[in-house]
Amino acid sequence: MRDHQVTATAAQGFVPVVDLSRRNSAQGRRTIAEAIDQACMSSGFFVIVGHEVRQDLIDRMFSVTSTFFKLSDEEKDRVAHRPGVSGFRRVGGATALSLDQESPPDLCQAFAAHVTGELCEEERRTLGDQWATWTLANIWPENPADFRQVWEEYMAAMGELAADLMRLFALALGLEEGFFDDKFDHHGSSVAVNYYPPQTKAPLPGQLRRGPHTDFGSLTILYQEDERGGLQVLQGEDEWRDVAAIPGSFVVNIGDLMALWTGGRWVSTMHRVANPEAGDTSSRLTIPFFYLPNHDASIEPMRPTAEPCVDRSHSGAGVIAGQWMSCKLQKMFSGTT
Template sequence: MSGDQLAVTVADGFVPVIDLSSRDSAQGRALIAEAIGNALESSGFFIIVGHGVSPELVRRMFTATNAFFKLPCEEKDLVASRPGVSGYRRAGGTLARSLDQETPPDLCETFAAHVTGELSEEERKELGNEWASWTHQNIWPMPPADFKDAWQEYMVAMGDLAADLMCLFALALGLKEDFFDDKFDHHGSSVAANYYPPQLEPPLPGQLRRGPHTDFGSLTILYQEDDRGGLQVLQGKDNWRDVSAIPGSFVVNIGDLMALWTGGRWVSTMHRVINPEPGDTSSRVTIPFFYLPNHDATIEPLRPFQDSPAVERFDTVTVSEWVSRKVRKIFT
């Protein structure tokens, strides 16, 4: 950046690419916050570069995660999710059900771990509803040898990046940078890697790798493979736009709770992962980090937005109530 210029480009005409490399200066942060606010009022999505996350850590994270999903099913099942434990799922649920849409199950395997998953059982019992997966213990596979270390380091790096993005969100909303800090001081965030296996048979009618959905929390930071797309964002009522996989970048979007906080000024946008072209038998891995506020935080439109016409469609809700409601729909 020089003067009052900020590197903001537009990918696919809808999702901007925002360079965070100038965020160490007050002027840079102000310009970045303005660009973020503009993106979240339109598409609800933006792509970040210059984020400072170690490329070597991202490489280790992807390598270990991809190696795990390529293991035989019987080995992956050793760390399967079960009551009170987060780990591997052969089927990633049906995300469209979170919006009360009935579709066939998503063509996706998942592995999930939580920031709170290393806490003691007594500490986790204090985190609320049994459907809220942040109350679950993490379970780690072996092999791959580097899996646990890479995942734990990655969760720390993503948590730090997400916390700074929330400071920029506050600036974009005309609030003090530390406004959201006490809403995330015991957050229940998670990493939930998605593996989309080769499609050797035609999918069922309406069946996708990930069905249309919105995210549930405050923000999501997504890593996707550089050369394999599939993520689409809904523009308007029926215009699905591809989101580019840019080397060295992350895709950021807000979820329902952030939209509620802003009284609908910022949008939690429908997105999906489409199937590959017929005959394409490649697999794909994506790694989203879901940054959630404290389980007992009450979410309601902030004072500057309480007069917004959109507020009427939002209910005041705790984080635990909202996320548990959505998870029930996906897996029952």
């Protein structure tokens, strides 16, 4: 892969490109951490290349998932999300509701599986309330035959990448690399794929493929199709900036918990998925991995130290990660399931 500039003065401007290929050396990690810090202070978004996730795995993940969503509704409904089980949702919620903004349902279908979804029922019952999606058992479709195998392999690869990004985050904040490790040793992360069907009729007023929202957790790693756009990040009060897909890359953004954790130094930025232009009846598939802390992790805003890593003007109360996430999910899916 062609070498990319590591600094936050990247091709996409507001959403910089960060090359992780030098993260195996101490100096390389420091340089990458500096770039991440700049990106997270400005937009909360950056694109990573040189991440070492195998392209064949990414391609297989995209292929089996795309095949699943092209099945009939009847076949997809066999693995439908229901009490106690995480799977296919014909309506992927309304993300704007998570910010208490009225919104029609997003024009999106979804399939989700959780790292904790393979635990026994007794273990899962200890992880939170009824709105905590990571307490649900995974349900896997029989078609495609290798769906489960590929998804589990992909979740494992994303978990390893996310864990190292958190260590780089710690360096970026002037902390020991392992600062966040014990907050994620029983994480409830998930892959929650979004499928945006062809739009054959006009959306309702204000209806988008995904409405404006911020992510809830610590960080998100997103794969999006190279040739199909739609992801937009809010800059300033009202300027929406496209985030183009770079082949072989992932888009990374921080969520509300990470912004809180840094005492306001880093920003969790509003983003959305815009509708295609009139007459464009193509579908779109994106694969986000949501890296979440342990459900019982206490997230306390960092305070200034002798070597400050946070905004000194910030003050705020901490939260319990699982309670925060459950509240957001309840709002997102209220009235849409």
